[in-house]
Amino acid sequence: MTDQLSQAELVRKSLKRRYRKERRFRAYGIAAIAIALSALVVLFADIVGKGATGFMKTTLDLQVELDGEMMYLDDATDERQLKMADFVEPLVQALLKEIPSATESDRDAVADLINPYASVTLRDALKENPEWLNTTRSMSFLAHTDVDVYVKHAGDDAYSIKLSQQQQRWVDQLVEKGIVETSFNDTFFKNGDSRDPSKAGILGAIIGSLLTMIVTLALSFPIGVAAAIYLEEFAPQNKLTDFIEVNINNLAAVPSIIFGLLGLAVFINLFGMPRSVPVVGGLVLTLMTLPTIIISSRAAIKSVPPSIREAAEGIGASKMQVVLHHVLPLAMPGMLTGSIIGMAQALGETAPLLLIGMVAFIVDVPEGFFDSATVLPVQVFLWAGSPELAFIERASAAIMVLLAFLIGMNALAIWLRKRLERRW
Amino acid sequence: MQPANLLILTLALVVIAYGLGYARSRSLAMPLGGIRHLKSLPFYYGARAALWCGIPALLVLALWAAFQGKVIQMLVIGSLPVDMIPDSEGAASLLLSKISNVASGALPPGFVDAPIAQAAERLQELRSQSRLYMTALVIAVAVLAGFLGWLRIRPRLNARAQVESILKWIFFSCAALAILTTVGIIFSVAFETFRFFQKISFIDFIFGSQWSPQTALRADQVAAEGAFGMIPLFTGTLLISFIAMLVAVPVGLLSAIYLSEYANKRVRSIVKPMLEMLAGIPTVVYGFFAALTVAPFISDLAASVGIDASSQSALAAGGVMGIMIIPFVSSLSDDVINAVPQTLRDGSLALGATQSETMKKVIFPAALPGIMGGVLLAVSRAIGETMIVVMAAGLAANLTANPLETVTTVTVQIVTLLTGDQEFDSAKTLAAFALGAMLFLATLLLNVIALKIVRKYREQYD
Incomplete structure (x- = not known):
């Protein structure tokens, strides 16, 4: 072959x-x-x-003539007069002065360039400094959202420019004169939510997230560590222990929205707790993150070598003393790392919080655990659903803030692990 | 006093109890000749007193804070004149919110009926009474129990054993909370689901092909009958999960294979954390990305080749969900591939097989059960995922297999039915719980099967 x-x-x-x-x-x-x-x-x-661009705001720098006669105000310390006075007119007049081509008949078109909340800013300034009345002051005001969008995104097809041709020409002139300016958007970090994109901020959401996370951490860390200690060190080999373990493993894989249903049915409907408050949000997130924390804490306890335990037992320590004095301190870095990662998960979680009503439109920055609040990811969700593109811009900016927090937390976890974890 | 302040006060009392217990044990030991005559160290006597003081007080505080809201609501409703007592839960919650609006000053009392204004006053009164009683009771319990614990300190008392056994019980109850949570989930969904099936027949729910969860506000309204057939939701969920798996499984698996078999240590140490980063991004961010970038892109692309695509296509939601699940699949397959014994690999290579042949013909078949388990876990995550679909998939319950059309999922419907104001006994709200029950059962089943497969596979090579 x-x-x-x-x-x-x-x-x-x-x-x-x-x-x-x-x-x-x-x-x-x-x-x-x-x-x-x-x-x-x-x-x-x-x-x-x-x-x-969400981190930038557009402002109008105006020379405002605070003419008492024009504003129907002769005493800026009088609350009642302040309520009745006209704070729009000085702004419009100041702006009209800067636009030579605009006449008195263009008044409304010019007024539309100013943010509706600018008059509130002026009133507050005058309330604080009553002596400013009948003087001319150089002040900075938020521009109208349409101006903001035009200045930032004039050439962008995705954004629809709502200003008229004439208004656009005016704004171009004002930009050239340096009256319309863009600067760092501090409003975004100082305000709560608002119907007006220019005035909307994330401070309320950040504080809400912070309060919720405080509740979550204060509950889930001690409970998770205690449960892990019990399961690793004290639990007898029996059916009950097996059942607990099966439950924990399953809870770790239950979709987060189910925890929202639990929170709605138990905390709100059964216990009659108020809706959309950080306490209930924190409770729901605690139940959700507990399995993660228990599992990582158990791994940390397991990694402590038996020789440590044996040595401590050898010199007469009780089981509890062995655990609390020796095992726990050595396992702590691993537990902290796991908890920080669990917290990061909880911080980014949205779905269960929607069900317990943390989606409400809330302007005020929450001041306590029982105040209505929203959290950062829910704020992103709310803004992302808005048809106004100016809100989409804010939503992206809020996402960046959220991601910055998450990256910071994860970096902290990695640093802790590198710094404190011991290899045996 | 507010519960939060009361909590701080109780903790202060606990610290005081510790100090007093510590001091008492020392002063009892002094006449005997020092603390070596105590059965335990002074620390344990202090800790024992602190536990005696703290545990009952905190339990009372927790129970009171948990139930006061409901009890006050019932008392307020009960104080209304007989003809105003609401006959349904929905009406009751409406009335309660009105009363509490009056009480908080949001609604001037002059705008409502006199009994409601009175009820609001009663509510205010009950609230302040409840706070007062709670404060008094918690402090009384803390002081009394702490005093008893303090009084019973004796040099012969084995405080350490007692403290340790109490601690052990505390640890146990923390672990048992997992059972309580599961029971809570089961009861909260089962109860409402049961009520739902009293209104809508089980058969209609499981086999109905029409989903339009409206309930009539008036009896004579057109389309008063809502349709609660979950098949379109079910197929929509499956369609989106299937698309997600089409993205996640090949990409996740191949990258796991490359990282574990080909990549050197440096590449692995850079690429792996970056893949894990995909898992750490909040789902709301993926939802934002899917709804505002991917979905318009897909519909523009389809329009440019002449196909009609919805702006909320299943493809966008599914594709982005797939990206989110990549790290999940890759890290699970990585574990499984690494668990295949090195001897199998060496044997195959020694026979002259190339690396890819070894992978495809030896390691992959050996790892297949484990990989299947991982994929099942990923599927369970995909069907339970909420934010991406809420933001990027639609609300229209279409029965279709076309990935360019809009479908809706179980989770989307749960969120839509339960956000905003709701009556608690309408079929619409209860339907959300029935869907939740289905979701819980489906994911539970998938998880149990997957974990079993993974465990069995691990035992095989141990």
């Missing part, structure tokens, strides 16, 4: 094909990683691209 190729020959002939296959397989792997990482990059680029 000489015309038949030998086995070795066959293998050699197929080698090229097999190596090609090998290379192809490797390329698939690289492609998969490239897809995943590019998704990450596109996501971040998209958020930053959409939201970077």
